[in-house]
Amino acid sequence: MIGWRTEVAEDPSQNRGRLGFVRAQAATAMDSTPCRNGGIMTNRKLADIVRDRKPPLALTERDTVQQACRHMFERGTGSVLVIDDEQRLTGIFTGRDAVRALAEGKNAEVTTLAQAMTPNPITITAASRAIDALREMSNRGFRHLPVIEHGKILGVVSRGDFKGMEIDGLDEEDRLWECVR
Numbered sequence: 001m002i003g004w005r006t007e008v009a010e011d012p013s014q015n016r017g018r019l020g021f022v023r024a025q026a027a028t029a030m031d032s033t034p035c036r037n038g039g040i041m042t043n044r045k046l047a048d049i050v051r052d053r054k055p056p057l058a059l060t061e062r063d064t065v066q067q068a069c070r071h072m073f074e075r076g077t078g079s080v081l082v083i084d085d086e087q088r089l090t091g092i093f094t095g096r097d098a099v100r101a102l103a104e105g106k107n108a109e110v111t112t113l114a115q116a117m118t119p120n121p122i123t124i125t126a127a128s129r130a131i132d133a134l135r136e137m138s139n140r141g142f143r144h145l146p147v148i149e150h151g152k153i154l155g156v157v158s159r160g161d162f163k164g165m166e167i168d169g170l171d172e173e174d175r176l177w178e179c180v181r
Helices: 046-050 065-075 095-103 130-140 164-180
Strands: 002-007 023-028 032-034 040-042 058-060 079-083 089-094 144-149 152-158
Touching: 046 130, 046 144, 046 152, 058 065, 065 079, 065 095, 079 152, 089 095, 089 144, 130 144
Parallel strands: 058 079
Antiparallel strands: 002 023, 032 040, 079 089, 144 152
16 A cells, blocks of 8 residues: 655745645555644544444335435435345445436435445455545545445445544645646
8 A cells, every 4th residue: 555745845946846735645544644734644444443333224125215314314424225134235325426416306215225325336355545435435435335245245434534633635746746746
C-alpha cells in the first residue's frame, strides 16, 4: 500500500519542475505518519473503527423501501445492507436510493429493496486503512462503504467515522494529484 508525503522547498523558486510545486514521495503507509504541522496523522485500520459498534442495519431483499426508511430513521443511519438468506451481502440501500425510487414514482409500501437497492456494492476489508476507505468513497462518489472479511459483514463506514487528520490526509493526497496533472 502506498501513501504520499509532500516536500515543499522553503524557497518557492526551487519548487518549479517538481511535479507542479511539490515533490511526491511514495511512503509505506503506517499506523501514523508525521504531518507538516509536526502532529501525527492517524491511519487506523477499519477493523478498529467498526470493532465495538452494534451490528450494521441489514434487511433482506424482500423487505420494502418503507421498512428500510423507517429502520434508517430509527437508528439514525444513512444506509441498510441488503442480504440474502445466507446472510451474504447482495446490495446496499441508502437515502439516495430512496430518493431515486420515489422520484421514479415507486410506491415505498410495496417496492422491495431488491428493486431499489444498489446491487453488488463495492466493499473493503477490515485490514484496510482509513485513507483507503476515504479514497474509495471519494473516487467513486458514494458515502457508505461496507466492511467485509472472508464473506462476513463486519460493519459500514462513512465519512463521518473518520478523524479530521485522516480526512486531511485524503485532502492532501487530492492536492498532490491536482499538482501532478
